[in-house]
Amino acid sequence: xxxxxxxxxxxxxxxxxxxxxxxxxxxxxxxxxxxxxxxxxxxxxxxxxxxxxxxxxxxxxxxxxxxxxxxxxxxxxxxxxxxxxxxxxxxxxxxxxxxxxxxxxxxxxxxxxxxxxxxxxxxxxxxxxxxxxxxxxxxxxxxxxxxxxxxxxxxxxxxxxxxxxxxxxxxxxxxxxxxxxxxxxxxxxxxxxxxxx
Amino acid sequence: xxxxxxxxxxxxxxxxxxxxxxxxxxxxxxxxxxxxxxxxxxxxxxxxxxxxxxxxxxxxxxxxxxxxxxxxxxxxxxxxxxxxxxxxxxxxxxxxxxxxxxxxxxxxxxxxxxxxxxxxxxxxxxxxxxxxxxxxxxxxxxxxxxxxxxxxxxxxxxxxxxx
Numbered sequence: 001x002x003x004x005x006x007x008x009x010x011x012x013x014x015x016x017x018x019x020x021x022x023x024x025x026x027x028x029x030x031x032x033x034x035x036x037x038x039x040x041x042x043x044x045x046x047x048x049x050x051x052x053x054x055x056x057x058x059x060x061x062x063x064x065x066x067x068x069x070x071x072x073x074x075x076x077x078x079x080x081x082x083x084x085x086x087x088x089x090x091x092x093x094x095x096x097x098x099x100x101x102x103x104x105x106x107x108x109x110x111x112x113x114x115x116x117x118x119x120x121x122x123x124x125x126x127x128x129x130x131x132x133x134x135x136x137x138x139x140x141x142x143x144x145x146x147x148x149x150x151x152x153x154x155x156x157x158x159x160x161x162x163x164x165x166x167x168x169x170x171x172x173x174x175x176x177x178x179x180x181x182x183x184x185x186x187x188x189x190x191x192x193x194x195x196x197x
Numbered sequence: 198x199x200x201x202x203x204x205x206x207x208x209x210x211x212x213x214x215x216x217x218x219x220x221x222x223x224x225x226x227x228x229x230x231x232x233x234x235x236x237x238x239x240x241x242x243x244x245x246x247x248x249x250x251x252x253x254x255x256x257x258x259x260x261x262x263x264x265x266x267x268x269x270x271x272x273x274x275x276x277x278x279x280x281x282x283x284x285x286x287x288x289x290x291x292x293x294x295x296x297x298x299x300x301x302x303x304x305x306x307x308x309x310x311x312x313x314x315x316x317x318x319x320x321x322x323x324x325x326x327x328x329x330x331x332x333x334x335x336x337x338x339x340x341x342x343x344x345x346x347x348x349x350x351x352x353x354x355x356x357x358x359x360x
């Protein structure tokens with residue numbers, strides 16, 4: 001849930017990167033961290049296991065600049081992707097303003113993507129959040145791999161709501177900022193709707 | 198969404214700050230942070246310069262969320278106080294009104310007993326302010342024409358990404 005601070009002239013929002021294990025959520029955040037100058041971002045926090053698998057979450061605060069005199073800050077979070085961390089995933093969805101679903105394009109992860117996006121909708125509902133009320137985008141990651149499923153096939157399986165979707169290779173950074181921009185737009189548009197309503 | 202948006206106004210912000218400033222003195226603590234349950238920093242006071250307050254806010258909210266998950270496993274509603282003891286500094290985290298998180302950092306110049314006592318009183322005062330803010334949010338104050346976001350254009354949004 002976004003937080004508007006009239007006193008500090010700040011707007012803070014929370015964006016969560018969701019997706020199956022090893023799909024590249026943390027890699028997205030790492031790329032954003034490395035490609036953003038220091039003034040526009042805070043420290044990246046990773047609560048990971050010894051083998052660098054996300055245990056609880058990664059966190060990266062970003063300052064996107066000003067809109068109408070208000071500093072626009074996005075707090076990016078990832079969830080742990082592994083199936084058995086479901087309890088943690090639910091917690092991180094609390095107060096979410098926008099979601100990036102990161103799909104792993106590899107053929108052998110096709111079913112894992114479907115399971116994960118269904119799990120995302122279930123967990124939102126469990127938090128009392130209507131999935132239709134939360135803006136989200138989809139990123140088809142790892143497009144550079146030889147075993148990548150054609151985008152049309154992924155789209156048919158995952159993008160039933162016809163939300164904005166992006167092809168990416170988070171390792172090289174391709175599509176990472178396009179995805180971020182896509183979700184930021186939706187979140188800000190939603191704020192505008194809320195203000196108008 | 199069911200949860201109303203948290204909006205902070207000048208008046209309430211000053212009231213909160215003065216409560217925190219008094220609390221930092223009366224509890225002999227080093228610094229105080231007020232964080233919302235989603236990890237957004239609301240206010241801070243005391244010696245906070247050397248602490249990454251954004252990261253602290255996110256981690257305390259994660260901490261409270263994880264502890265809340267544990268509470269539910271045990272059939273408890275919530276654990277409202279967390280205390281972490283370090284070699285030099287200690288951290289006292291409490292949930293105010295199930296809505297905001299009050300974080301005090303203190304060393305040997307204070308004590309857990311004193312901190313608990315002072316936090317309880319300040320917590321009640323903070324709860325009243327947040328009740329008021331919640332009411333305002335429900336009545337839709339700050340929404341509509343007052344909101345800085347009512348008139349943002351797609352260009353405004355695009356400009357954010359122009360490097």
